[in-house]
Amino acid sequence: MNQHMPPEPVPFIDIGAQRRRLGKSIDEAVGRVLAHCQFVNGPEVTALEQALAQFSGARHVVSCASGTDALLMVLMAENVGRGDAVLCPSFTFCATGEAVALTGATPVFVDVDEATFNMDAASLKRGIVTARKLGLKPRAIIPVDLFGQSADHDAIAAVAEAEGLFVLDDAAQGFGASYNGRRLGTFGRATATSFFPAKPLGCYGDGGAIFTDDAALAERLRSIRVHGQGADKYDNVRLGLTGRLDTVQAAVLLEKLKIFDGEIAARNEAAERYSRGLGNVVTVPLLAAGCTSVWAQYTIRLPKGVDRDGFAAALKAKGVPTAIYYPKSMHQQTAYRDFPVAEGGLSASERLSADVISLPMHAYLDAPAQERVIAAVRSAL
Template sequence: MNQHLRPEPVPFIDIAAQRRRLGPAIDEAVTRVLTHCQFINGPEVTALEAALAEYSGAKYVVTCASGTDALLMVLMAKGVGRGDAVFCPSFTFCATGEAVALTGAVPVFVDVDEATFNMDVDSLKRGIATARKRGLAPKAVMPVDLFGQSADHDAIAAVAEAEGLFVLDDAAQAFGASYKGRRLGTLGLATATSFFPAKPLGCYGDGGAIFTDDAALAETLRSIRVHGQGSDKYDNVRLGLTGRLDTMQAAILLEKLKIFDDEIAARNLVAERYARGLGNVVSVPRLASGCTSIWAQYTIRLPAGCDRDGFAAALKAQGVPTAIYYPKSMHQQTAYRDFPVADGGLPACERLSDDVISLPMHAYLDEPTQERIIRAVRGALGA
């Protein structure tokens, strides 16, 4: 095929399309910051925290430098450390377990439900027993709302309450989703999210936020965010971080938040078209009862025996990019393979890591482009 006849590549996530929509508003917002020069803790940071609180229903929002810092700051605020166990799903991005390990505590990996990709409650119970057998003190559970869909928070909360654990919800991929009519941000002691640029609500760099209804926790988090400051920045009352969100990023997020619900609705239409077009040839993601998704990723499972690398290459030849989230679950990663896993192992995580693949997903994926992706998938499968 001649080079000029090669198919035009499809963007995996089209940040540029959103940029075209919001360009003047974001340019003006950034210019306001450049004019007032309060680059750290400027007025836009306070305004964003208020807007996020109103959006989520949480009483307090503490913005921070990244989703990883959001997780780490909560663990630090709760005094999690050596000898403690924190329970995480293994089929997730490494930041979930990383934040636990950085405190000196032990991440204990549990399995996930193959239909929702989220934490399996029976495996969580086994994980708690595993930790106790190893002499660890169970401290917290960190469910992940993976790919945009909420975990089963009622079931997890029941186990946590029975075992005396607090819940830190890792909603880095799912802020804006809801569980039984409640938006994420009010489930558990605290909720952490990320504003990494590829996220459905993303800034133009790194950023994150913590949501809680606990006033004392919010106060401690604000201290940790600035080196553990007390009455002023030279009165350090605890260990902390440089965990602040830049004013420029807050200004950008304020503009993006205004169109966020509209973009979520568009993502759901894209997901519905994929389900209709592909539901009879691959395993498409399913929403659990009472859950909505913001479709941070659209992750399918290939049929048994399908060569995933060959499938990805066939799509690439058609100009359709793919990604694998995650080719290795956390307990299979070099840095994390010596940490404990729940009794019974993590077979679902391992099966998912072998057969999942994600397709282009964003709010600006028009129907003709999506039809092209669906045809390429069906063609690669001979369907």
Template sequence: MRVTKEIPFIDIAEQRTRLKDSIDQSIKRVLDHGQFINGPEVAQLEVELGFFSDSKHVVSCASGTDALLMVLMAKGVGAGDAVICPSFTFCATAEVVVLVGATPIFVDVNEETFNIDPVSLKQGIALAKQLGLQAKAVIPVDLFGQAADHHGIEEVAAAEGLFVLDDAAQSFGASCDGRRLGTFGLATTTSFFPAKPLGCYGDGGAIFTNDAELASLLRSIRVHGQGAGKYDNVRIGLTARLDTIQAAILLEKLKIFDDEVEARQSVARRYTDALRDVVSVPHVVSGNRSVWAQYTIRLPQELDRKNFMEGLKTFNIPTMIYYERPMHQQTAYRGYPKLESGLPVSEALSKRVVSLPMHPYLDRATQDYIIEVIRRYVLQQGDNAPA
């Protein structure tokens, strides 16, 4: 079998077909009542997200980046402070640290899980002290859909007096030892960017916390630092609200989210079973449940990644690289501190990782086709990929 039409890397259109009527009706309700900012759907979504995650307080906002930024602002993180960040992730994790005037310190990740290494975290804290900075926080990232080592991270953070701000932009719905993300650390943030496992039709995000005081500060910060009234601004804030139409869309998507996550599990299992002997497949830690935002493999070192990706493209199979360059090597961030011993795992991963098509609507025949092409290509070293 040869697929003549390009396979979607993430198939948002198929989900749109499934939810068309319910989402159209939800949007119409918002258009009819006209409360486009802070309409009733926003509060309802926060309640439903709290039930889903078992978090006491949920504060929706305009993006996953705003979510991270708001927590740092609420905690007064700024000049002279250091925040420990993994280098192998999207730039938003460190971007917000710079925006509040603090210093990101880049540390390494675990080769199999792609998530922050608690040993490297300890080294990052020590480096902050050497530089005369006050280590205030760590931002672990639950990368590609899997929870980080939150027990190990919290142990290190508690011993050193840091708070944990969990970046679950890719991992809402994932769990660690039976606990869904949203209750680890001081706060957890997520993104509702359209390509995320739970995504809206624009930008959106949310913050989860069990700290009532923090939740109150966050609600003020997201509306210009508002106090008792519209013109009583008691702190510096942002315009960071989630609009009502996006909340209405997310409410409908949340209804089928568990079903979609289970479908992702099925796709991931089939990939793993069929590819584990030809590439390094993702490792899910015992006790963790990933939501598979991405299915990311590591190619054999002898296989040229560019040729591999171009070869798959000729068979209409799209691939992506997350992340082609770790943050400490990017122009905007290379001047910030990193471990003196270097970040060898992040650098090695950036040269070998490839993400395959992953979404709940990837049918078995298409999965089989992708698997067959990859197996033959790797086994034949790309010389005679299947026709």
């Protein structure tokens, strides 16, 4: 072998390894859909919704076309719109604030806790004050279970209750995690998740779901999912979307859900190996008391003065890919920088955007590959 050949890269997320593990089961599941030809709202969609309800503990599950649609559909079902404010963390993927802005409501960005990356209840309170000062009506809070770890749902629920707001949990990265012994999907008025292929539970395209214990809300969501239809498909009783999950994707997810618990355990083992191997050279992620994570990402913070681009390049040269979630917090992005931010600013979000970097993480990350990652990180520092 040529000694100048770069080493085979460690996969950042290894969908291929999972595909090999599932073997023929997914081919057969998709084959059943190809045989019955019910590509929209086929039997697998209902079966998946029932399986997800059982897994999460939520009474009602409404599958949909993406995690963004999941957020948007709940806001539509609750008639959130012009003049309303919805409180969102700034350090998250843009879909959280995007869904709010699409309704005509105003996202008001609040800060996060630097240790957990999740919504900071003190900044949330300041954000509600800011919204009211601007003449907006605070309606909802969208905490995010970022990188796989549950947000502090008790603290957020207490603020929501005191202020008369509803909570929509954005569990796009956290589905499968728990908070104080309860799985995500059972907090707030509703929970939204994403089945984008890179997510811990991902399909082979776009997909999402909404979890709620509110039967009337679930009924409105099912109407919104199909253009707002009423009892008759050509009598549309509200504005809606084409928000359905394809039957093929439901078939894929049913097979993946069967191995999801085992994969979560494997992700947690990988996270522990990283923490042991890197805890004394970088800031490793912290699990808050009462929280578990599905480790959608394993995100470290570099020591002060380390050049992040140079660090990433050094790892890449050793076949170790990295990613930055998120180089700009939402309030720093072109489309969102004119929306209000909580009084006192969002300094934690800004600091995180400047020094976080994510390492390879998936359920099939074996110890030898991880040792390579750990050695590369240590030598780059």
